[in-house]
Amino acid sequence: MQLFKRRNKYSTLPVKKKEIPQGLWDKCKNCNEVVYRKLLKENLNVCPKCNFHHPLDVWERMDLLTDKGSFMQIDEGMESVDTLKFEGVASYAEKLESNKRKTGMNDAIVCGTATLDGRPFALGVMDFRFLGASMGSVVGEKVTRLTELATSRRLPLVIVTASGGARMYEGMLSLMQMAKTSGALQRHKQQNLPYIVVMTHPTTAGVTASFASLGDLTLAEPKALIGFAGPRVIKDTTQAELPEGFQTSEFLLKKGMIDRIVNRSELRKELSLCLEYLGSWLLSEPAAQKEDAKGKKSTKPKKGKKQKAPAPLGA
Numbered sequence: 411m412q413l414f415k416r417r418n419k420y421s422t423l424p425v426k427k428k429e430i431p432q433g434l435w436d437k438c439k440n441c442n443e444v445v446y447r448k449l450l451k452e453n454l455n456v457c458p459k460c461n462f463h464h465p466l467d468v469w470e471r472m473d474l475l476t477d478k479g480s481f482m483q484i485d486e487g488m489e490s491v492d493t494l495k496f497e498g499v500a501s502y503a504e505k506l507e508s509n510k511r512k513t514g515m516n517d518a519i520v521c522g523t524a525t526l527d528g529r530p531f532a533l534g535v536m537d538f539r540f541l542g543a544s545m546g547s548v549v550g551e552k553v554t555r556l557t558e559l560a561t562s563r564r565l566p567l568v569i570v571t572a573s574g575g576a577r578m579y580e581g582m583l584s585l586m587q588m589a590k591t592s593g594a595l596q597r598h599k600q601q602n603l604p605y606i607v608v609m610t611h612p613t614t615a616g617v618t619a620s621f622a623s624l625g626d627l628t629l630a631e632p633k634a635l636i637g638f639a640g641p642r643v644i645k646d647t648t649q650a651e652l653p654e655g656f657q658t659s660e661f662l663l664k665k666g667m668i669d670r671i672v673n674r675s676e677l678r679k680e681l682s683l684c685l686e687y688l689g690s691w692l693l694s695e696p697a698a699q700k701e702d703a704k705g706k707k708s709t710k711p712k713k714g715k716k717q718k719a720p721a722p723l724g725a
């Protein structure tokens with residue numbers, strides 16, 4: 411007598427596992443949710459679930475912030491040199507080569523001139539994929555030359571920052587870029603030309619301590635990490651509990667370090683508006699200086715004459 415039902419024999423035929431195409435989904439690094447990659451791209455790399463702004467590469471950023479086909483690159487061929495012959499797990503020369511292959515860039519920043527809604531400006535965009543967008547001699551030199559170009563052509567300057575800081579492979583040479591870029595920006599400022607910084611995740615160390623913090627107007631993307639030393643280093647040094655949200659755009663907005671947090675979907679419109687406000691100022695400047703220099707008709711109000719107050723911005 412059979413007490414138990416015989417177990418069914420499973421087929422031994424090989425069954426092909428259903429294949430899920432690779433690269434369709436991404437995991438958000440902030441909320442750990444799985445997001446459809448196409449949706450993430452359509453949303454400008456902003457997580458639709460938690461609004462975290464994932465990095466854009468340099469060309470995606472250019473598309474976002476310039477008129478189509480208007481960007482003219484300068485210093486494209488400038489490349490870093492391994493002056494110190496830095497050796498580590500991988501040498502600096504090897505690192506440079508692999509990053510060039512990975513990104514198709516020669517270094518961590520792309521600079522040039524462009525227009526946005528027809529308004530010309532000088533633009534530099536950093537790309538975190540290239541050695542953490544660290545600032546070596548090339549990044550420093552390109553920012554300096556871009557600033558000098560903006561000064562000579564009387565253009566507003568916009569730099570989109572993202573950086574892990576100084577490039578340790580270049581030692582002291584890398585740190586010297588902080589002073590060089592700051593000096594060029596001071597000369598741009600002396601000409602009453604506007605400089606707008608857009609801080610993105612993450613902007614830290616030597617870049618924060620130089621050209622990223624010198625804007626006349628500092629915009630930042632939401633939830634971006636912005637700071638000098640990392641939170642762990644600060645905590646160990648100060649032996650103090652750090653406040654909640656320390657080193658985020660939201661925290662720094664409250665403390666007055668940045669002027670405005672702008673969602674990426676609004677960034678193009680906001681930047682265009684800023685260039686319109688600051689650019690209109692700019693256009694009147696050289697004409698007034700020219701007239702003064704010639705000693706002809708001056709735009710300065712005559713003594714005793716009442717000066718009309720300028721219309722408020724946005725009126």
Ligand SMILES: [Zn+2]
Nearest residue numbers: 438441457460
């Ligand atoms: Zn998310």
